[in-house]
Amino acid sequence: MEIVAAAALGKFIGAGLAAIGSGAAAIGVGNVAGNFLAGALRNPSAAGSQTATLFIGLAFAEALGIFAFLVALLLMFAV
Structure with a gap:
């Protein structure tokens, strides 16, 4: 019984x-x-052309968080 409890833990x-x-x-x-905000405040005229890069960076950072969340769920509820 202790081995099962240790595996769950x-x-x-x-x-x-x-x-x-x-x-x-x-x-x-x-x-x-x-970093986007710091760059936009230094050069406001270039901020419009960098918005797409901002959203790509945000998407990649969020994707890693979502993958970590999915791995945590798989570890908890799989098997």
Whole structure:
């Protein structure tokens, strides 16, 4: 019975570690948005042409967070 409890505990520890990626994605989104804002404030005329790059960077950062969330869910509920 103890082995089953240890395996369940291991699943939750692994899911918690995988969920750290969601926090890292939030930090990445903050960096992307902050750097865009800093560049836009330095050169407002170039900000319009960099908006597409901003959204691509935000999408990549959020995708990593979503993947980490999915891995955490798989570790918790699979098997």
